[in-house]
Amino acid sequence: MTQLPETTQRKLGLVIDLDTCVGCHACVISCKGWNTENYGAPLSDQNPYNKEASGTFLNRVHSYEVQPDIGAAQLIHFPKSCLHCDDAPCVTVCPTGASYKRVEDGIVLVNESDCIGCGLCAWACPYGARELDASEGVMKKCTLCVDRIYNENLPEEDRVPSCVRTCPAGARHFGDLGDEDSAVSQLVAERGGMDLMPELGTKPVNKYLPPRPKDTLDEIDILAPLLAPVAEDPKGFMGWLDKTLEKL
Amino acid sequence: MHPAPSVILFTTLSGIGFGLLAFLGLGLPVVTGWLAFAFFAVAYLLAVGGLLASTFHLGHPERALKAFSQWQTSWLSREAWAAVGALVVMGIYGAGLVFLDLRMPILGQIGAALSLATVYCTSMIYAQLKTVPRWNMPLTPVLFVSLSLAGGALLAGAGFLALILLGSAGCVQIAYWVVGDTRLKRSGTTIESATGLGHIGSVRAFEPPHTGTNYLMSEFMHVVGRKHAAKLRIIALGLMVLAPVILIMSPFNYVLALLLAAATHLAGVCVSRWLFFAQAEHVVGLYYGKR
Numbered sequence A: 001m002t003q004l005p006e007t008t009q010r011k012l013g014l015v016i017d018l019d020t021c022v023g024c025h026a027c028v029i030s031c032k033g034w035n036t037e038n039y040g041a042p043l044s045d046q047n048p049y050n051k052e053a054s055g056t057f058l059n060r061v062h063s064y065e066v067q068p069d070i071g072a073a074q075l076i077h078f079p080k081s082c083l084h085c086d087d088a089p090c091v092t093v094c095p096t097g098a099s100y101k102r103v104e105d106g107i108v109l110v111n112e113s114d115c116i117g118c119g120l121c122a123w124a125c126p127y128g129a130r131e132l133d134a135s136e137g138v139m140k141k142c143t144l145c146v147d148r149i150y151n152e153n154l155p156e157e158d159r160v161p162s163c164v165r166t167c168p169a170g171a172r173h174f175g176d177l178g179d180e181d182s183a184v185s186q187l188v189a190e191r192g193g194m195d196l197m198p199e200l201g202t203k204p205v206n207k208y209l210p211p212r213p214k215d216t217l218d219e220i221d222i223l224a225p226l227l228a229p230v231a232e233d234p235k236g237f238m239g240w241l242d243k244t245l246e247k248l
Numbered sequence B: 001m002h003p004a005p006s007v008i009l010f011t012t013l014s015g016i017g018f019g020l021l022a023f024l025g026l027g028l029p030v031v032t033g034w035l036a037f038a039f040f041a042v043a044y045l046l047a048v049g050g051l052l053a054s055t056f057h058l059g060h061p062e063r064a065l066k067a068f069s070q071w072q073t074s075w076l077s078r079e080a081w082a083a084v085g086a087l088v089v090m091g092i093y094g095a096g097l098v099f100l101d102l103r104m105p106i107l108g109q110i111g112a113a114l115s116l117a118t119v120y121c122t123s124m125i126y127a128q129l130k131t132v133p134r135w136n137m138p139l140t141p142v143l144f145v146s147l148s149l150a151g152g153a154l155l156a157g158a159g160f161l162a163l164i165l166l167g168s169a170g171c172v173q174i175a176y177w178v179v180g181d182t183r184l185k186r187s188g189t190t191i192e193s194a195t196g197l198g199h200i201g202s203v204r205a206f207e208p209p210h211t212g213t214n215y216l217m218s219e220f221m222h223v224v225g226r227k228h229a230a231k232l233r234i235i236a237l238g239l240m241v242l243a244p245v246i247l248i249m250s251p252f253n254y255v256l257a258l259l260l261a262a263a264t265h266l267a268g269v270c271v272s273r274w275l276f277f278a279q280a281e282h283v284v285g286l287y288y289g290k291r
């Protein structure tokens, strides 16, 4: 059913801390591992040991360089998976009803046996969160590890998404973002959690915590005056050396 | 966006095919017997051939029937209904003309409306996508429908009407290019809004998530050189509007000129459709620092 529910009882999702993520890609690998062995078709690779290697992933980590007006550039690692949008454009475009958003917890899923692999949902997602599997011909996306979070065969501490369980830096948090009192909602309120591409109106459930501002040290350096740079325009012997070297 | 040949062929051929069906439905020209058979055969070959081509890019074509189920939200599903409706209604109407010498004008008009509705639905599949700002505007359906009408009129041998429709399709095409070129910029989506990091400073994609390529990159990121695109635009306009207009007005054998005009028009629309896809920027490219 590709009509979106008016509201969902819960809004399960992830909160990703861009301040803490170290860019190790462990979540990428654990996601691929869990989702290849469990829910739905495996995530295939094409030419994995050759040139032009490619494959299906539900979670990928980008890295961005941000240059502030003053000060050094910052490197920010940026994991990206499905944001389980409230107003998910990927669901409404689907002609078959394979894509749907669950009323009970807001998770966006694909019913693979209904999917014709037309790819339209991936066109409609602004975040690149859906990938058509090249060998299965069906659409793959983050399931929020729906087969872990409710899985009573797993020990309690493992009933969170695989990527969250794996992250060595604790940069990924899982919880109900529809509940104001939940730990994730409080984290979002405290740290100014943000939406990606808010102008597109997708109303993502997943939030990103911006990197904390860098502190600046007011350095008192008594040696600085002694180390003032040498003359810009060298004279005498240095001047001659400079000119000669220039000519070479 | 990746300009997939199957999708270019589908939108080009079925657009013209349904355009011709619309004219046949309106009785322009009124044909019966064998002549009607020839006209309908061409229209069905184009329309159905296009639809078949479109199934080539599906991962699971054997489940295609499921695509009829979500007409309430999905333009792709609506397109499937409109196409089948148009083909069935026009089939009955055409059979009447061919075998019984019987013209049922109301049925023809319904068929014509459904034919144009199909083209409109096709265009809305693209125009609805906020993720591709160049497509996400009312000019997209106007372009698809006007090209379909122009091609249909040309194939129907509608003489003067074809000239007018070709001219106006050309104008719409130019407007589409001019406005389209500014759409991504005016959409306000940038690498800063995509990453939410703009408040710190200017953002640059430093390292992609993987060393090889992936589905997203091959499907959504396609860069055409500016000079290249300008040349192709001129070629497209020349083939799809100018050449047919000159051919129709030329003093040669009318049928021969018409056939030639239809062929160049078809080729021109193919070039224009290639550009429609190849030049369209999907916002996911911003995450990869591409456009």
Ligand code: SF4
Binding pocket: A081, A082, A083, A084, A085, A088, A089, A090, A091, A108, A124, A125, A126, A127, A128, A129, A130, A141, A202
């Ligand atoms: S992130 Fe993309 S795939 Fe996930 S719900 Fe939003 S639009 Fe759909």
Ligand code: SF4
Binding pocket: A093, A094, A095, A096, A097, A098, A099, A110, A114, A115, A116, A117, A118, A119, A120, A121, A122, A138, A139
């Ligand atoms: S690829 Fe599958 S899930 Fe996506 S829109 Fe097509 S049928 Fe629906």
Ligand code: SF4
Binding pocket: A030, A031, A032, A034, A035, A058, A059, A081, A082, A141, A142, A143, A144, A145, A161, A162, A163, A164
């Ligand atoms: S929640 Fe599960 S499926 Fe989604 S990115 Fe994490 S590991 Fe992958």
